[in-house]
Amino acid sequence: MKYRTISLLLVAIAVVGCNTSKKMNQNNYSLDSSTLSDGNNIENSKAELTEKDLKYLKQCLILAEDALMAGDEPFGSILVNQRDEVIATARNRVNEINVLAHPEIELAKWAAENLSEEERKNTTMYTSGEHCPMCATAHGWVKIGGLVYLHSSHQLGEWLKEFGVKDAPINFIPVEDLIKDADIKGPAKGDLIEDIKQLHKRYHQRK
Numbered sequence: 142m143k144y145r146t147i148s149l150l151l152v153a154i155a156v157v158g159c160n161t162s163k164k165m166n167q168n169n170y171s172l173d174s175s176t177l178s179d180g181n182n183i184e185n186s187k188a189e190l191t192e193k194d195l196k197y198l199k200q201c202l203i204l205a206e207d208a209l210m211a212g213d214e215p216f217g218s219i220l221v222n223q224r225d226e227v228i229a230t231a232r233n234r235v236n237e238i239n240v241l242a243h244p245e246i247e248l249a250k251w252a253a254e255n256l257s258e259e260e261r262k263n264t265t266m267y268t269s270g271e272h273c274p275m276c277a278t279a280h281g282w283v284k285i286g287g288l289v290y291l292h293s294s295h296q297l298g299e300w301l302k303e304f305g306v307k308d309a310p311i312n313f314i315p316v317e318d319l320i321k322d323a324d325i326k327g328p329a330k331g332d333l334i335e336d337i338k339q340l341h342k343r344y345h346q347r348k
């Protein structure tokens with residue numbers, strides 16, 4: 142009887158321990174996390190962006206600025222096929238449609254309706270910001286083969302803190318943890334990052 146009590150106690154401790162570590166992982170991914178070094182490790186382990194990637198990310202930046210001009214948060218995304226053709230574009234339309242009108246989920250839906258599975262595999266989504274979990278899972282379900290983002294969710298979280306903006310209502314999870322079998326690159330470095338940061342700053346300063 143005594144042995145059984147101890148066993149149950151050990152199981153209880155193990156369960157509590159599991160829950161605690163699970164919660165800690167979730168917190169690591171939240172926008173207001175202080176895990177800069179973890180984020181950087183993930184980012185540094187990925188392939189470098191090419192000139193072609195930067196060219197398409199600049200198009201995303203222009204779409205993000207279009208969104209800003211229209212009163213939306215500056216996010217823009219494009220789909221590029223294997224012949225290097227831009228086949229679809231989208232920008233944030235949260236003010237115009239509803240709070241779920243992120244460009245990445247719009248493009249994932251467009252790809253599901255207009256491209257074959259083989260074509261989707263050979264398509265890359267370029268986007269000004271790393272997908273939120275809603276858009277990442279849409280991307281994953283549609284099986285778009287590539288994803289290149291300009292800034293990470295972690296970077297955006299740091300900027301929002303700097304601008305004194307209230308945190309998002311969800312936790313952000315790195316896209317690599319949500320999407321299987323996609324070639325993922327990002328974030329960019331240098332001037333483009335400063336440009337997109339300034340767009341976000343303008344959006345939040347104007348509110």
Ligand SMILES: [Zn+2]
Pocket residue numbers: 243245246272273274275276277
């Ligand atoms: Zn999203």
